[in-house]
Amino acid sequence: DHELNPRLRSAIFAARKENLPKDKMETAIKNATGNVAGENYEEIQYEGHGPSGTALIVHALTNNRNRTASEVRYIFSRKGGNLGETGSVSYLFDHVGLIVYK
Structure with missing residues (x-):
């Protein structure tokens, strides 16, 4: 939740400033949180x-x-x-x- 996470909120703000598409932001967040099926880090x-x-x-x-x-x-x-x-x-x-x- 970006409301409770200032680093995430800042990253979303920076991504919006660079006109990053919403689906790309959501994919990046899922990758970072490990919520992508088949992704093992x-x-x-x-x-x-x-x-x-x-x-x-x-x-x-x-x-x-x-x-x-x-x-x-x-x-x-x-x-x-x-x-x-x-x-x-x-x-x-x-x-x-x-x-x-x-």
Whole structure:
């Protein structure tokens, strides 16, 4: 309900401002809330090296592993890095918390 959710209300306002059709907005909301039959999202972790050998771990939520892997690989290579295999950099990190920035 957009009346109780200020982030949703803001997103709807922005979509209307850009003249996004109502059916597209409804489909996007259904996708985001998981109310679409047959849509299964999964969290995937990618590891690799960025510019100057910086170790990076990327967490992604996707409904298409292949598309997401391709896009993440493209971003890594475009910025001078490379996508590694599972475990290639995770041994360098200790998970001690989660920081959320809004």
